[in-house]
Amino acid sequence: xxxxxxxxxxxxxxxxxxxxxxxxxxxxxxxxxxxxxxxxxxxxxxxxxxxxxxxxxxxxxxxxxxxxxxxxxxxxxxxxxxxxxxxxxxxxxxxxxxxxxxxxxxxxxxxxxxxxxxxxxxxxxxxxxxxxxxxxxxxxxxxxxxxxxxxxxxxxxxxxxxxxxxxxxxxxxxxxxxxxxxxxxxxxxxxxxxxxxxxxxxxxxxxxxxxxxxxxxxxxxxxxxxxxxxxxxxxxxxxxxxxxxxxxxxxxxxxxxxxxxxxxxxxxxxxxxxxxxxxxxxxxxxxxxxxxxxxxxxxxxxxxxxxxxxxxxxxxxxxxxxxxxxxxxxxxxxxx
Amino acid sequence: xxxxxxxxxxxxxxxxxxxxxxxxxxxxxxxxxxxxxxxxxxxxxxxxxxxxxxxxxxxxxxxxxxxxxxxxxxxxxxxxxxxxxxxxxxxxxxxxxxxxxxxxxxxxxxxxxxxxxxxxxxxxxxxxxxxxxxxxxxxxxxxxxxxxxxxxxxxxxxxxxxxxxxxxxxxxxxxxxxxxxxxxxxxxxxxxxxxxxxxxxxxxxxxxxxxxxxxxxxxxxxxxxxxxxxxxxxxxxxxxxxxxxxxxxxxxxxxxxxxxxxxxxxxxxxxxxxxxxxxxxxxxxxxxxxxxxxxxxxxxxxxxxxxxxxxxxxxxxxxxxxxxxxxxxxxxxxxx
DNA sequence: AGCGTTATTGTAAACGTTTCCGTTATTGTA
DNA sequence: TACAATAACGGAAACGTTTACAATAACGCT
Numbered sequence: 001x002x003x004x005x006x007x008x009x010x011x012x013x014x015x016x017x018x019x020x021x022x023x024x025x026x027x028x029x030x031x032x033x034x035x036x037x038x039x040x041x042x043x044x045x046x047x048x049x050x051x052x053x054x055x056x057x058x059x060x061x062x063x064x065x066x067x068x069x070x071x072x073x074x075x076x077x078x079x080x081x082x083x084x085x086x087x088x089x090x091x092x093x094x095x096x097x098x099x100x101x102x103x104x105x106x107x108x109x110x111x112x113x114x115x116x117x118x119x120x121x122x123x124x125x126x127x128x129x130x131x132x133x134x135x136x137x138x139x140x141x142x143x144x145x146x147x148x149x150x151x152x153x154x155x156x157x158x159x160x161x162x163x164x165x166x167x168x169x170x171x172x173x174x175x176x177x178x179x180x181x182x183x184x185x186x187x188x189x190x191x192x193x194x195x196x197x198x199x200x201x202x203x204x205x206x207x208x209x210x211x212x213x214x215x216x217x218x219x220x221x222x223x224x225x226x227x228x229x230x231x232x233x234x235x236x237x238x239x240x241x242x243x244x245x246x247x248x249x250x251x252x253x254x255x256x257x258x259x260x261x262x263x264x265x266x267x268x269x270x271x272x273x274x275x276x277x278x279x280x281x282x283x284x285x286x287x288x289x290x291x292x293x294x295x296x297x298x299x300x301x302x303x304x305x306x307x308x309x310x311x312x313x314x315x316x317x318x319x320x321x322x323x324x325x326x327x328x329x330x331x332x333x334x335x336x
Numbered sequence: 337x338x339x340x341x342x343x344x345x346x347x348x349x350x351x352x353x354x355x356x357x358x359x360x361x362x363x364x365x366x367x368x369x370x371x372x373x374x375x376x377x378x379x380x381x382x383x384x385x386x387x388x389x390x391x392x393x394x395x396x397x398x399x400x401x402x403x404x405x406x407x408x409x410x411x412x413x414x415x416x417x418x419x420x421x422x423x424x425x426x427x428x429x430x431x432x433x434x435x436x437x438x439x440x441x442x443x444x445x446x447x448x449x450x451x452x453x454x455x456x457x458x459x460x461x462x463x464x465x466x467x468x469x470x471x472x473x474x475x476x477x478x479x480x481x482x483x484x485x486x487x488x489x490x491x492x493x494x495x496x497x498x499x500x501x502x503x504x505x506x507x508x509x510x511x512x513x514x515x516x517x518x519x520x521x522x523x524x525x526x527x528x529x530x531x532x533x534x535x536x537x538x539x540x541x542x543x544x545x546x547x548x549x550x551x552x553x554x555x556x557x558x559x560x561x562x563x564x565x566x567x568x569x570x571x572x573x574x575x576x577x578x579x580x581x582x583x584x585x586x587x588x589x590x591x592x593x594x595x596x597x598x599x600x601x602x603x604x605x606x607x608x609x610x611x612x613x614x615x616x617x618x619x620x621x622x623x624x625x626x627x628x629x630x631x632x633x634x635x636x637x638x639x640x641x642x643x644x645x646x647x648x649x650x651x652x653x654x655x656x657x658x659x660x661x662x663x664x665x666x667x668x669x670x671x672x
Numbered sequence: 673a674g675c676g677t678t679a680t681t682g683t684a685a686a687c688g689t690t691t692c693c694g695t696t697a698t699t700g701t702a
Numbered sequence: 703t704a705c706a707a708t709a710a711c712g713g714a715a716a717c718g719t720t721t722a723c724a725a726t727a728a729c730g731c732t
Contacts (some may be wrong), residue, residue: 017712031709049689053688053690081434094432095431260619282588367679386719388718389717673732678727681725684722684723
């Protein structure tokens with residue numbers, strides 16, 4: 001309760017508090033003897049340096065803000081876990097804010113974080129119409145996005161190659177003999193989902209197959225949305241042989257709907273996801289999908305942010321990581 | 337970049353900075369006219385209050401620390417999501433730290449957080465042998481645990497009634513006709529798991545059935561651990577008709593092992609979990625389990641912490657929430 | 673007219689550090 | 703022996719707020 005300050009230990013040590021500060025900070029301009037004496041005294045008195053006072057004068061907090069649309073989605077929480085762990089090894093703590101897929105909330109917590117003087121912000125955008133208003137915000141503090149470039153302005157970001165990922169997925173399905181592939185996606189004004197859709201569309205064209213697209217009116221790729229979309233789809237006549245989902249969670253929801261509708265996967269229809277969340281590896285799910293290198297993305301994002309903090313004037317950076325196919329049991333080759 | 341401070345706006349407004357501060361804080365001792373004028377000026381100049389400077393003088397940060405063993409476990413991440421969202425409505429931000437189930441790391445990040453001057457800490461303990469060393473720590477800052485009481489000392493906590501939960505589970509299995517029930521648990525020096533095990537054990541005694549317990553050497557209740565335990569169990573002769581797991585993630589791992597070993601659930605063996613994470617509701621998993629009221633626990637924890645922050649001297653509080661049975665398809669009634 | 677209130681504003685200290693600069697004592701060098 | 707250089711430390715300002723206190727002005731009252 002009665003917190004002991006640097007002043008307190010200076011007083012009992014009989015030195016100025018500049019000296020104590022020097023002892024703690026490992027400054028060379030202090031004798032080894034007094035340093036040892038003071039350090040010992042600090043332990044004894046239970047002194048803990050006050051980071052906020054230090055931040056005040058050093059003009060940085062060693063805190064990164066993280067804005068994430070949801071933590072219930074394993075894609076987000078796995079990413080968050082890696083982000084936090086790696087950031088801490090670099091001496092930073094994470095202040096985590098949930099935007100709940102709400103655009104206004106995204107802006108609100110962004111401002112809140114800059115008020116808190118975070119040194120930088122990592123943002124996983126929920127994916128809304130336009131991000132110009134954020135523009136004014138991102139000029140206030142180094143920011144890196146985990147997501148591909150928003151349409152409105154340049155920025156720092158790291159992402160998988162979403163376009164390429166969906167190309168891989170579509171080609172894989174094609175190679176299995178599928179010619180009628182349904183694409184299930186979230187609302188496309190999210191850049192990420194725009195690119196995924198585009199990857200599908202352009203590959204369809206290249207392969208000369210007709211694209212079929214079903215888009216949710218929601219921007220979130222949750223199990224619930226997939227379940228609802230799947231339920232509706234299966235309840236009506238349909239003849240696609242494969243469903244390609246924009247996210248694993250969507251696919252898992254579809255799988256659930258398929259199960260309830262009595263359609264068997266992959267016997268009646270093949271199913272693919274995108275993300276490769278850990279649950280997709282469960283034998284009961286066993287979802288063929290496209291892998292996002294979570295840890296690599298997390299490390300790259302904080303490294304990139306660190307770089308921007310050091311040098312805010314530098315040019316915008318981007319890093320696009322390669323996706324890879326994870327072949328499991330939710331797709332089957334079409335017999336001839 | 338060149339951040340505008342309160343002093344700056346005071347200068348252009350031609351008033352003292354005390355006046356600006358009063359305008360911002362909604363103090364009554366200022367004229368409506370100057371307040372409006374100053375507020376407008378703040379917008380124009382893009383002034384953002386510096387929370388760390390404010391924290392310096394007000395001697396609180398409006399930040400809560402959260403220490404969580406893992407974010408990959410949906411139990412943790414769902415809880416974290418609720419915690420963060422609710423805390424923010426109460427004006428607090430969350431600084432999240434992953435302890436990675438490491439006892440030393442738990443202590444380390446705890447100290448780190450008090451150095452950061454968080455107003456309080458919410459901790460989900462990983463569950464280790466003894467928590468006396470933490471005792472010295474928790475005296476430094478209001479702390480509430482999400483978990484039942486550690487063995488060593490009094491504290492604030494909120495939890496489900498773990499003992500009762502396992503009693504419910506065991507009785508349910510018994511009511512289905514099971515007389516040989518295997519308990520799969522994590523290392524029992526976690527109080528939570530001790531209580532769960534105890535709930536099972538005491539109910540067995542009450543029902544006069546013989547308890548069978550298999551404990552992992554790991555303290556974490558992950559899918560991997562469940563998978564390993566299950567794999568080993570199924571590879572050897574076994575005759576229990578039901579498996580009761582200390583956590584859903586464990587059960588899901590066991591389910592995976594069962595699948596690979598060719599044992600069918602619930603036909604060959606019934607399976608129960610504990611937690612009711614959202615994934616357990618998937619039709620492919622459909623795990624009968626014991627529910628923990630996540631949101632209620634989260635709200636209670638931050639409310640309790642708020643209470644302790646207001647009144648640190650008050651007696652320790654505890655809140656034990658009732659668990660409930662979630663009946664799904666992973667258990668079957670034994671025919672006669 | 674004089675005086676006590678009240679409303680509004682300014683002054684300055686304080687929060688706990690870091691760091692620049694100055695001071696003293698000690699050492700080395702000529 | 704004298705002087706410069708260095709090592710070790712103290713003093714004080716600064717970071718951006720809040721707030722106790724003082725000051726001023728305006729007003730109402732007798």
